[in-house]
Amino acid sequence: MPVDASLRDQFAFAHDSVASAAEIEFHRGRIAREGPSLVAPCGIGRLLVPLAGAGVALHGVDPSARALAIAEARLHDAGCNALLVRQPLDELNLAFRYRAAIVPDGTIECFADPVRLQEALRRIALHLVAPATLTLAFGVPPEARHAPAAPLVEVRSATTADGARIVRRSETTVDVDTRRIDRVDRYEKREGRAIVARQDERVAATWHERDEIAPLLGAAGFAEVVVADAPWGGDGERWIATATLA
Numbered sequence: 736m737p738v739d740a741s742l743r744d745q746f747a748f749a750h751d752s753v754a755s756a757a758e759i760e761f762h763r764g765r766i767a768r769e770g771p772s773l774v775a776p777c778g779i780g781r782l783l784v785p786l787a788g789a790g791v792a793l794h795g796v797d798p799s800a801r802a803l804a805i806a807e808a809r810l811h812d813a814g815c816n817a818l819l820v821r822q823p824l825d826e827l828n829l830a831f832r833y834r835a836a837i838v839p840d841g842t843i844e845c846f847a848d849p850v851r852l853q854e855a856l857r858r859i860a861l862h863l864v865a866p867a868t869l870t871l872a873f874g875v876p877p878e879a880r881h882a883p884a885a886p887l888v889e890v891r892s893a894t895t896a897d898g899a900r901i902v903r904r905s906e907t908t909v910d911v912d913t914r915r916i917d918r919v920d921r922y923e924k925r926e927g928r929a930i931v932a933r934q935d936e937r938v939a940a941t942w943h944e945r946d947e948i949a950p951l952l953g954a955a956g957f958a959e960v961v962v963a964d965a966p967w968g969g970d971g972e973r974w975i976a977t978a979t980l981a
């Protein structure tokens with residue numbers, strides 16, 4: 736684990752560092768037969784590392800230097816490699832072109848601004864060469880269907896490899912009319928009873944209904960969009976869209 740990793744990234748690594756077998760196998764069956772495939776964003780390598788470990792040629796992009804540092808260390812520990820580049824998706828400008836791209840689960844919900852999301856999808860399309868395939872996971876969180884009347888407070892903890900405990904306290908508010916989820920996270924790293932580090936973050940998210948993804952991808956230049964239930968579990972309703980470059 737890189738020493739400069741944020742508490743959020745350390746928590747993610749300790750709490751949910753590897754994608755499920757069903758998620759890995761699904762994407763493994765849809766990567767490019769020739770050349771690398773793009774994982775955008777790759778984060779701490781939750782999906783990228785096990786795919787690379789299975790022999791898949793991959794490039795990963797992410798806006799977080801700290802997340803990329805974790806992904807790089809995990810690739811090294813797994814004895815595999817992938818090219819990692821730090822860039823926001825809505826500013827994607829790589830010197831490579833691909834025949835397959837993966838947008839992992841939980842990505843598009845993080846784009847609370849629809850203009851930025853559309854630009855991110857358009858930029859991904861510009862980095863693909865036909866015939867190319869896009870797979871994009873998305874869904875509706877349970878709180879969107881049953882919005883809490885008051886802010887929802889949750890506390891979760893995870894233990895890091897060095898034995899420290901990271902506690903995340905989240906306070907979430909949901910506006911169903913605007914489809915906006917605002918969450919305030921407080922991360923505390925504890926050694927025994929002592930709090931040795933703390934980090935506060937604000938997160939804005941949204942959600943998209945199943946029938947909205949085909950028009951969204953079509954506007955970005957994709958065609959033949961097929962949406963199906965995601966073959967892996969998770970909170971709320973989860974779907975996977977596959978599309979080709981128009």
